[in-house]
Amino acid sequence: DAEITQSPRHKITETGRQVTLACHQTWNHNNMFWYRQDLGHGLRLIHYSYGVHDTNKGEVSDGYSVSRSNTEDLPLTLESAASSQTSVYFCASSEYRGSDTQYFGPGTRLTVL
Amino acid sequence: AQSVAQPEDQVNVAEGNPLTVKCTYSVSGNPYLFWYVQYPNRGLQFLLKYITGDNLVKGSYGFEAEFNKSQTSFHLKKPSALVSDSALYFCAVRDMNNNAGNMLTFGGGTRLMVKP
Numbered sequence: 001d002a003e004i005t006q007s008p009r010h011k012i013t014e015t016g017r018q019v020t021l022a023c024h025q026t027w028n029h030n031n032m033f034w035y036r037q038d039l040g041h042g043l044r045l046i047h048y049s050y051g052v053h054d055t056n057k058g059e060v061s062d063g064y065s066v067s068r069s070n071t072e073d074l075p076l077t078l079e080s081a082a083s084s085q086t087s088v089y090f091c092a093s094s095e096y097r098g099s100d101t102q103y104f105g106p107g108t109r110l111t112v113l
Numbered sequence: 114a115q116s117v118a119q120p121e122d123q124v125n126v127a128e129g130n131p132l133t134v135k136c137t138y139s140v141s142g143n144p145y146l147f148w149y150v151q152y153p154n155r156g157l158q159f160l161l162k163y164i165t166g167d168n169l170v171k172g173s174y175g176f177e178a179e180f181n182k183s184q185t186s187f188h189l190k191k192p193s194a195l196v197s198d199s200a201l202y203f204c205a206v207r208d209m210n211n212n213a214g215n216m217l218t219f220g221g222g223t224r225l226m227v228k229p
Contacts, residue, residue: 004156035219040221041221042117042119042203042219042220042221042222043157043203043219044219045216045217048216058216090156090157092156092157101147101159101162102159102217103159104149104156104157104158105156106154106155106156107154107155107156
Protein backbone atom coordinates (compact mmCIF):
# COMPACT_ATOMS: atom_id res chain seq x y z
CA ASP A 1 0.00 0.00 0.00
CA ALA A 2 1.09 3.54 -0.69
CA GLU A 3 2.12 5.52 2.34
CA ILE A 4 3.94 8.56 3.64
CA THR A 5 6.71 8.08 6.20
CA GLN A 6 8.76 10.44 8.32
CA SER A 7 12.08 9.93 10.05
CA PRO A 8 13.20 10.17 12.71
CA ARG A 9 10.04 9.94 14.80
CA HIS A 10 11.76 11.63 17.72
CA LYS A 11 14.81 13.91 17.73
CA ILE A 12 16.59 15.86 20.43
CA THR A 13 19.17 18.40 19.34
CA GLU A 14 21.00 21.42 20.64
CA THR A 15 20.57 25.07 19.79
CA GLY A 16 22.56 26.08 16.73
CA ARG A 17 22.83 22.64 15.17
CA GLN A 18 21.58 21.86 11.68
CA VAL A 19 18.81 19.28 11.61
CA THR A 20 17.16 17.53 8.69
CA LEU A 21 13.80 15.78 8.91
CA ALA A 22 12.97 13.28 6.22
CA CYS A 23 9.66 12.78 4.44
CA HIS A 24 9.09 10.02 1.89
CA GLN A 25 5.85 9.22 0.06
CA THR A 26 5.04 6.35 -2.25
CA TRP A 27 1.76 7.82 -3.53
CA ASN A 28 3.60 9.41 -6.46
CA HIS A 29 1.95 12.69 -5.50
CA ASN A 30 3.17 15.92 -7.04
CA ASN A 31 2.31 18.11 -4.05
CA MET A 32 4.09 17.88 -0.71
CA PHE A 33 3.80 20.01 2.42
CA TRP A 34 5.50 20.55 5.77
CA TYR A 35 3.53 21.72 8.82
CA ARG A 36 4.36 22.30 12.43
CA GLN A 37 1.86 21.64 15.19
CA ASP A 38 1.94 23.65 18.40
CA LEU A 39 -0.57 23.94 21.22
CA GLY A 40 -3.00 26.75 20.55
CA HIS A 41 -1.90 27.19 16.94
CA GLY A 42 -3.18 24.10 15.21
CA LEU A 43 -1.11 23.28 12.13
CA ARG A 44 0.87 25.97 10.37
CA LEU A 45 2.36 25.60 6.93
CA ILE A 46 6.16 25.88 6.71
CA HIS A 47 7.02 25.07 3.08
CA TYR A 48 5.39 23.30 0.16
CA SER A 49 6.28 21.93 -3.24
CA TYR A 50 4.23 21.31 -6.38
CA GLY A 51 6.82 19.15 -8.08
CA VAL A 52 10.49 18.38 -8.60
CA HIS A 53 12.68 21.45 -8.16
CA ASP A 54 9.69 23.53 -7.04
CA THR A 55 9.58 24.94 -3.49
CA ASN A 56 7.48 27.69 -1.90
CA LYS A 57 7.38 29.43 1.46
CA GLY A 58 4.45 28.99 3.77
CA GLU A 59 3.20 30.92 6.74
CA VAL A 60 6.15 30.20 9.08
CA SER A 61 9.14 29.56 6.82
CA ASP A 62 11.84 31.56 8.62
CA GLY A 63 14.67 29.30 9.77
CA TYR A 64 13.59 26.38 7.57
CA SER A 65 14.45 25.25 4.06
CA VAL A 66 13.38 22.43 1.73
CA SER A 67 14.58 20.95 -1.52
CA ARG A 68 12.78 18.65 -3.96
CA SER A 69 15.13 16.57 -6.09
CA ASN A 70 12.62 13.77 -6.81
CA THR A 71 8.90 13.12 -6.54
CA GLU A 72 9.09 10.93 -3.43
CA ASP A 73 11.08 13.06 -0.98
CA LEU A 74 10.84 16.50 0.60
CA PRO A 75 13.41 16.86 3.41
CA LEU A 76 13.00 19.76 5.83
CA THR A 77 16.18 21.41 7.12
CA LEU A 78 16.52 23.61 10.16
CA GLU A 79 19.63 25.62 9.35
CA SER A 80 20.43 26.58 12.95
CA ALA A 81 17.99 25.06 15.39
CA ALA A 82 16.36 27.34 17.96
CA SER A 83 14.32 26.48 21.05
CA SER A 84 11.31 28.11 19.36
CA GLN A 85 11.45 25.33 16.78
CA THR A 86 10.63 22.67 19.36
CA SER A 87 7.45 21.25 17.90
CA VAL A 88 5.82 18.30 16.18
CA TYR A 89 6.40 18.34 12.44
CA PHE A 90 4.06 16.76 9.91
CA CYS A 91 4.65 16.06 6.27
CA ALA A 92 1.69 15.71 3.89
CA SER A 93 1.10 15.05 0.22
CA SER A 94 -1.72 15.40 -2.28
CA GLU A 95 -2.23 14.37 -5.87
CA TYR A 96 -3.73 17.52 -7.31
CA ARG A 97 -3.92 21.16 -6.42
CA GLY A 98 -7.23 22.71 -5.56
CA SER A 99 -9.74 20.66 -3.65
CA ASP A 100 -7.64 17.58 -3.23
CA THR A 101 -7.29 15.79 0.08
CA GLN A 102 -3.94 15.87 1.84
CA TYR A 103 -2.48 12.69 3.36
CA PHE A 104 -0.33 13.07 6.45
CA GLY A 105 2.69 11.25 7.79
CA PRO A 106 2.95 10.12 11.43
CA GLY A 107 4.95 13.16 12.55
CA THR A 108 8.38 13.92 14.01
CA ARG A 109 8.68 15.26 17.53
CA LEU A 110 11.66 17.63 17.64
CA THR A 111 13.09 19.02 20.86
CA VAL A 112 15.71 21.76 20.72
CA LEU A 113 17.61 22.19 24.00
CA ALA B 114 -6.94 35.91 3.59
CA GLN B 115 -8.52 32.68 4.71
CA SER B 116 -9.07 31.67 8.33
CA VAL B 117 -10.79 29.05 10.44
CA ALA B 118 -12.09 29.20 14.00
CA GLN B 119 -12.89 26.29 16.26
CA PRO B 120 -14.44 28.03 19.27
CA GLU B 121 -14.28 25.06 21.64
CA ASP B 122 -10.98 23.68 22.91
CA GLN B 123 -12.78 20.61 24.24
CA VAL B 124 -16.16 18.96 23.81
CA ASN B 125 -17.39 16.38 26.31
CA VAL B 126 -20.17 13.98 25.43
CA ALA B 127 -21.54 10.73 26.83
CA GLU B 128 -21.33 7.60 24.74
CA GLY B 129 -24.47 7.13 22.66
CA ASN B 130 -25.34 10.83 22.65
CA PRO B 131 -25.11 13.00 19.54
CA LEU B 132 -22.00 15.15 19.17
CA THR B 133 -21.24 18.43 17.43
CA VAL B 134 -17.83 19.99 16.90
CA LYS B 135 -18.08 23.56 15.69
CA CYS B 136 -16.17 25.28 12.90
CA THR B 137 -16.56 28.68 11.29
CA TYR B 138 -14.52 30.01 8.42
CA SER B 139 -13.66 33.17 6.55
CA VAL B 140 -12.69 33.35 2.88
CA SER B 141 -13.00 35.98 0.19
CA GLY B 142 -14.38 33.56 -2.37
CA ASN B 143 -16.04 30.17 -2.11
CA PRO B 144 -14.59 27.63 0.32
CA TYR B 145 -13.28 24.14 0.18
CA LEU B 146 -13.79 22.74 3.68
CA PHE B 147 -12.24 19.72 5.37
CA TRP B 148 -12.37 17.82 8.64
CA TYR B 149 -9.42 15.79 9.87
CA VAL B 150 -9.03 13.65 12.99
CA GLN B 151 -5.84 13.03 14.94
CA TYR B 152 -5.44 10.13 17.33
CA PRO B 153 -2.62 10.21 19.94
CA ASN B 154 0.87 10.05 18.45
CA ARG B 155 -0.51 9.78 14.93
CA GLY B 156 -0.75 12.02 11.89
CA LEU B 157 -3.98 13.62 10.75
CA GLN B 158 -6.52 11.43 8.98
CA PHE B 159 -9.03 12.76 6.47
CA LEU B 160 -12.68 12.49 7.54
CA LEU B 161 -14.68 14.40 4.95
CA LYS B 162 -14.74 17.43 2.70
CA TYR B 163 -17.14 19.88 1.13
CA ILE B 164 -16.37 21.10 -2.36
CA THR B 165 -19.74 21.84 -3.91
CA GLY B 166 -23.23 20.39 -4.12
CA ASP B 167 -25.24 18.95 -1.23
CA ASN B 168 -24.71 20.93 1.96
CA LEU B 169 -24.72 17.74 4.06
CA VAL B 170 -21.52 15.79 3.58
CA LYS B 171 -21.07 12.25 4.85
CA GLY B 172 -17.66 10.94 5.77
CA SER B 173 -15.76 8.18 7.50
CA TYR B 174 -16.74 6.46 10.78
CA GLY B 175 -20.34 7.76 10.66
CA PHE B 176 -19.39 11.43 10.77
CA GLU B 177 -21.13 14.09 8.74
CA ALA B 178 -20.84 17.85 8.40
CA GLU B 179 -23.23 20.53 7.27
CA PHE B 180 -22.09 23.46 5.17
CA ASN B 181 -23.99 26.64 6.00
CA LYS B 182 -22.98 29.50 3.75
CA SER B 183 -25.05 32.19 5.48
CA GLN B 184 -23.49 31.36 8.85
CA THR B 185 -20.06 30.54 7.34
CA SER B 186 -20.03 27.33 9.34
CA PHE B 187 -19.09 23.71 8.76
CA HIS B 188 -19.95 21.87 11.97
CA LEU B 189 -19.00 18.22 12.38
CA LYS B 190 -21.71 15.90 13.70
CA LYS B 191 -22.37 12.30 14.61
CA PRO B 192 -25.72 10.92 15.76
CA SER B 193 -24.31 8.54 18.37
CA ALA B 194 -20.84 9.01 19.86
CA LEU B 195 -18.44 6.16 20.61
CA VAL B 196 -15.65 6.13 23.17
CA SER B 197 -13.30 5.39 20.27
CA ASP B 198 -14.26 8.76 18.71
CA SER B 199 -12.22 10.49 21.42
CA ALA B 200 -9.50 12.37 19.54
CA LEU B 201 -8.41 15.80 18.32
CA TYR B 202 -10.44 17.20 15.43
CA PHE B 203 -9.27 19.84 12.99
CA CYS B 204 -11.31 21.90 10.57
CA ALA B 205 -9.50 23.32 7.53
CA VAL B 206 -10.39 25.69 4.71
CA ARG B 207 -9.06 26.68 1.35
CA ASP B 208 -10.35 29.65 -0.60
CA MET B 209 -11.43 28.40 -4.03
CA ASN B 210 -10.20 31.66 -5.48
CA ASN B 211 -6.79 31.44 -3.83
CA ASN B 212 -4.16 31.51 -6.51
CA ALA B 213 -1.56 30.15 -4.11
CA GLY B 214 -2.65 26.62 -4.84
CA ASN B 215 -3.52 23.79 -2.50
CA MET B 216 -2.79 25.64 0.74
CA LEU B 217 -5.02 24.75 3.64
CA THR B 218 -5.53 26.86 6.74
CA PHE B 219 -6.26 24.81 9.85
CA GLY B 220 -8.20 25.67 12.96
CA GLY B 221 -6.65 25.26 16.38
CA GLY B 222 -8.30 21.90 16.96
CA THR B 223 -11.02 20.64 19.30
CA ARG B 224 -10.46 17.75 21.65
CA LEU B 225 -13.46 15.43 21.77
CA MET B 226 -13.86 13.35 24.92
CA VAL B 227 -16.51 10.65 24.85
CA LYS B 228 -17.20 9.11 28.25
CA PRO B 229 -18.73 5.67 28.78
